[in-house]
Amino acid sequence: xxxxxxxxxxxSREWAITAxxxxxxxxxxxxxxxxxxxxxxxxxxxxxxxKTGCWNRAEIxxxxxxxxxxxxxxxxxxxxANWEISNEHRKVDRRHPPERSVR
Numbered sequence: 001x002x003x004x005x006x007x008x009x010x011x012s013r014e015w016a017i018t019a020x021x022x023x024x025x026x027x028x029x030x031x032x033x034x035x036x037x038x039x040x041x042x043x044x045x046x047x048x049x050x051k052t053g054c055w056n057r058a059e060i061x062x063x064x065x066x067x068x069x070x071x072x073x074x075x076x077x078x079x080x081a082n083w084e085i086s087n088e089h090r091k092v093d094r095r096h097p098p099e100r101s102v103r
Contacts, residue, residue, distance in 0.1 A: 017044050019069070022061040043083060 009019065012035070020030045027041045034041070045060075054060045 010048065014048050014051070014071070017041065018048055018060055018064050021045070021057050022064040046093055 016034065017030055020033065024031070026039045027045070031041045032036045048060060049055065052060065052063050054063055
């Protein structure tokens with residue numbers, strides 16, 4: 001099996017773990033974030049290694065970057081892309097003067 005051959009048949013959980021591995025997280029940190037045990041993370045990593053042909057976490061990170069997944073657009077990216085519109089909305093004064101009470 002050649003290294004970094006581009007198998008993208010990972011489950012959504014495996015993609016999430018791959019993303020966290022590429023951020024340099026440890027198994028304990030990944031288990032805490034995903035709310036599972038380290039044993040489960042280790043078994044997921046074994047399957048990720050088998051599917052991608054990678055030997056270690058560094059190769060998983062390189063594979064993840066090669067696949068371009070880190071460049072996929074997320075919701076917060078779309079908000080940053082429309083920052084001009086957001087600034088226009090911010091210029092409008094949305095505060096209304098307080099109304100006097102009838103009491």
